[in-house]
Amino acid sequence: MQHSYDVGGLTLDQPFRAQRLGHIGLSQVDPAACDNFYRDELGFRSTDAIMLPGMPAPAGYFTGIGTDHHTLANIAAFLEGDAPGYAKGVTVNQISFQVGTLEEVANANAFFAEADLVNWRFGRDSPGSNWANYVFDPDGFRVEMYYGMEQVGWDRRSKPLQLFTAPDYVPNLPEPAEISEVLAAEAKHGTLPLGYRPDEPMPFEHNLGGVMVQRPFAVNRIGPVHILVEDLAVSERFYTEKVGLTRTEEVAFEGGRAVFLRLGTDHHVIGLFELGLRDAIKADPRTRLGALGIELGSYRQLRAAVAWLSARGHAVWTDCPQALRPGIEHAAFLRDPGGHTLMLYCGIEQIGWSGEPRPAADRPVVDPDWPETLRPTDNRYSTLTRQGPIA
Known part of the structure; x- marks a missing residue:
């Protein structure tokens, strides 16, 4: 009912x-x-x-x-x-x-x-x-x-144990x-x-926008989350009817489908992918997590993260099909030690008063050879402003 x-x-x-x-x-x-x-x-x-x-x-x-x-x-x-x-x-x-x-x-x-x-x-x-x-x-x-x-x-201190509550305490x-x-x-x-x-064992040796920090980039937030599901229609009904998310768009790719759902103005917060798209998005076979988005502070920071992480021995790739990350343009991918894929990016398409995403044909195509800088028209969507200091 x-x-x-x-x-x-x-x-x-x-x-x-x-x-x-x-x-x-x-x-x-x-x-x-x-x-x-x-x-x-x-x-x-x-x-x-x-x-x-x-x-x-x-x-x-x-x-x-x-x-x-x-x-x-x-x-x-x-x-x-x-x-x-x-x-x-x-x-x-x-x-x-x-x-x-x-x-x-x-x-x-x-x-x-x-x-x-x-x-x-x-x-x-x-x-x-x-x-x-x-x-x-x-x-x-x-x-x-x-x-x-x-x-x-x-002061970076969390609550002491005296303020913890028993986990079985019901409000x-x-x-x-x-x-x-x-x-x-x-x-x-x-x-x-x-x-x-x-x-804080790592040295503060990188100048990031006028502040000495430990690496040449800073994380603003997590999301979106891309997951692999068995029945796309059933999963979509759960997240729209039970959680209250809104469909933004559906993508068809090489015989598989994905649906992208939002809860605010960001293009999507959840991406639901059919299992058949596992290889296309290069998901590790150990997990049903397609990718966890991690937004960095700018395009410059994104490029610096790719170089810095690669130099530290991490396998970083940028050739995930752009069609399978609608609303996100430049993105780099790597895995954590457990096999979970992380999608580093800066900025995501915003959904305005009409409730409609930008038509796929009107989205810019990302050049595989990333330029050093982008023109304003090449990076249309603002990156979240960090509320506190970078470090």
Whole structure:
């Protein structure tokens, strides 16, 4: 039965509104090696780790961009015993969308249960402190709706353990404000200890726009996410009817099809690819992740990243068919130690008031030999402005 819901004064088909792709988790056989890769090679900042009783090493590592506690988490693969798609190559631990309120998270939990979808968990996450509901999509990708991500400030320290919440704690609305929790913890424990802050072992030797940093580029955000699915129509219905995304366009390529979905003005946040396109997008056979987009600060930074990563021994390629990344022009690809393909780019096509993408025939064709600089007409779409300092 179709319902309509009032979400912050908007009438929607879901009782929540996904506002952005906030973070992603990847299942890794060697999460420590992958943590090192994202930290040292790409510049994600270490923020926390999951320690399980009786284990000598963390079972998961959290890294962030900007002030969000985590943007990308590398989670030990042995924790995927209850994930229905892991045996089929669904090594994406979670695709996480931010909503506006805690109430929306609770409403999402009830909405998915009413639709007979498999809920994995509902409660509060630690580390990160975000309230979350997790549901599995038709292929077994874990999709999260969350609210209230911890913010890491100028001193780069995350919350101390005294502010963690038990993961099985279900919200009892209304919950106290964050500052109320801090004051209550101080009343109980006295002065709280400083939270975790990582070491910075790499030298600050690159001049990036007037700031000395550790590499000649900086990550602005993650996304879009491209995934390989078994039934394109079924997956599209899930992400449009249950998650609330909007179709931007469909692409046919060498007998296969892909559909691109958005939630704001970016051309797409999710790309759904038929399994037959695996070779065309050069996805590693170990995973159903087609690519994770990582936006850099400029075209100059993108070119510098290709050169710097190649010099450090990483295989970087730029010949993925342009038709299979609509809305993104210049892009470079490499893999993390777990086989997950990363798509480095700068800027993505924006969808305006008409709700229609630029016709494919009107998109510029990327020259395989990238020029040193682009003319303004060659790079039509703005790159996200980083809110805080680069380093």
